[in-house]
Amino acid sequence: MPMASDQEPIAGAGEGKQPRTERGRKTMRKLLDAAAAEFGEKGFHDGSISAITRRAGTALGTFYTYFDSKDEIFRALVNDLSGQVGARAAAALASETEALEKERAALAAFLRFAREHQEIYRIIDESEFVDPQGFRHHYETTASRILARLQQGIAAGELRDDLGEPEAWAIMGMNVFLGLRFAIWSDEIAPETVSAAVNRLLREGIGKKA
Known part of the structure; x- marks a missing residue:
């Protein structure tokens, strides 16, 4: 399963636990990427902290330097994935100026991200029950x-x-299901x-022209 680049966002790791050094940031990135792989493969309830640290190649004690619990790293991961989606869209929009072309570029960027990180669908879906506030925040943002x-x-x-x-x-909901169909399935x-194709739909609608 592809891992995120260490240049991508790290979002909310719990109050007072943000890394203060580049080395700490890279360690947190490893833990979040390992958590994405663990929860993406096994789900929240069957995933474990010990398995996350094994995947990350870190000591068990290192985990608690950054996170207090499995729930906390899951919440941080939902925030992190949401931030990565936003960053990927922003990068794709940098060269676009026309409104509907921005939507085309944002959707293409999301589809590419979802293909690279298919675990995002399972994790975000599960967050509705594990982290309802994070689930809502992701979609509202x-x-x-x-x-x-x-x-x-x-x-x-x-x-x-x-x-x-x-x-x-409506556009967001359409994009979510397009990702499910053309990135996950x-x-x-x-x-x-x-x-x-979606851009044509936004530009022209679906009604037959007179």
Whole structure:
């Protein structure tokens, strides 16, 4: 299972436990990546701290330098994965200026990320019960990023001026299930092809033109 780059975000590890050195940051990155592999493969309840440290190649005591419990590293992992998705989208948007092209680029970036890190679906889904606050925060944060892009498109005169939160959540929901179909269940269609098809849907709708 692919591991995240040590250049990607590390989000919320518990109050007072943020690493203060580069070495500490890399160790926390190893633990979070190992937790993603462990929980992605076994789920939260069957995953264990000892297995996480074995995967990370760290001592058991090192775990408690950064996390107090299995619940805490799971919560940190949900935040971290959510942050990675946001960072990947932001990087993809850097070269785009037109509103709907931003949505195409963001979706393609998410599909590529989900293919590389298929564990994200199991972990985020399980967080609904293990970490309800993190589950809600993940989706609210994602929808708020989409809403901000829509508002920018409205301000630029590129989108209808009546778009708002319902449309942002609709786009997010569509993207989530596209990821399930074209990243988790199969990868026979390129992310760029999927995102282009969805972009046509956003641009033209599905009603037959008169």
